[in-house]
Amino acid sequence: MKCIFCKNPSSESKSIEHIIPESLGNKSHSLPPGIVCDSCNNYFARKVERRVLESGYFQSLRFTQGIPSKKKKIPPQKAFISPNIEVELIKEKDGSNTVRVPTEVWNQVAQMKGCQIIFPTSGTRPEKREMSRFLAKIAVEAFAQRFVDKPHLINDMLNDEQLEPIRQWARYGNSPECWSFHERRIYDRNKRHNSDDVKNYQVVHEYDFLFTPQNELYFCVAFFGEEFTINIGGASIDGYKQWLSDNKEISPLYIDKRSNQSFNPTANSSLHSL
Numbered sequence: 001m002k003c004i005f006c007k008n009p010s011s012e013s014k015s016i017e018h019i020i021p022e023s024l025g026n027k028s029h030s031l032p033p034g035i036v037c038d039s040c041n042n043y044f045a046r047k048v049e050r051r052v053l054e055s056g057y058f059q060s061l062r063f064t065q066g067i068p069s070k071k072k073k074i075p076p077q078k079a080f081i082s083p084n085i086e087v088e089l090i091k092e093k094d095g096s097n098t099v100r101v102p103t104e105v106w107n108q109v110a111q112m113k114g115c116q117i118i119f120p121t122s123g124t125r126p127e128k129r130e131m132s133r134f135l136a137k138i139a140v141e142a143f144a145q146r147f148v149d150k151p152h153l154i155n156d157m158l159n160d161e162q163l164e165p166i167r168q169w170a171r172y173g174n175s176p177e178c179w180s181f182h183e184r185r186i187y188d189r190n191k192r193h194n195s196d197d198v199k200n201y202q203v204v205h206e207y208d209f210l211f212t213p214q215n216e217l218y219f220c221v222a223f224f225g226e227e228f229t230i231n232i233g234g235a236s237i238d239g240y241k242q243w244l245s246d247n248k249e250i251s252p253l254y255i256d257k258r259s260n261q262s263f264n265p266t267a268n269s270s271l272h273s274l
């Protein structure tokens, strides 16, 4: 067995690789040990996923939507007591919010007659380069997920030269300068969905592939309605923009659902029941 990223022998590897980080609410989409070796698994957690998850944008998303980390903690969110005292908002187990005021500013806050707490509702986006590598990692793993029961196809994937640049970009980030991706909102982050089987839930993440008439393969993933798309075969996103324009800007995640008003959760989505 060889790792799909570094191609080193991986039969002894023991870690399960989560395609979407557990800290983004993914409990079900993972690859069995050895598809991604322990060393790459560890590298992605420390150098790729953490940087993205610690960005203001994802911290805010995790806080406002109440997504616990692997250790079952919802990360606190930075906030300000007007005008400039930095505090933290803590999500309690019952869903209420507490403001944590650092002891060194406690007297100052206690003397205030009234105060206003300001917290960002979206947060600073991850660096483009880091987000791109994060998406590339998810894309390669989602691709491998389709073949986990067919070892000969995983082998073909390892030898596929067309996948070499994206796997190198995800794992080593050494070239090109930046691998473009496309980003847009396809529905409100608080949108509640209903299906025949499940009522009143949110979609934590959903992903799928798009094969365009120009024979380009794109990977598309959405977190709470924010869609990100990356080209599997090259660093340009122009073909996706063209496809969007040719297809009335529909999301590839919803192509088969156009005629179906009620959204049916697919195998590639993770739900958040309310």
Ligand SMILES: [Zn+2]
Pocket: 003, 004, 005, 006, 007, 008, 036, 037, 038, 039, 040, 041
């Ligand atoms: Zn590896």
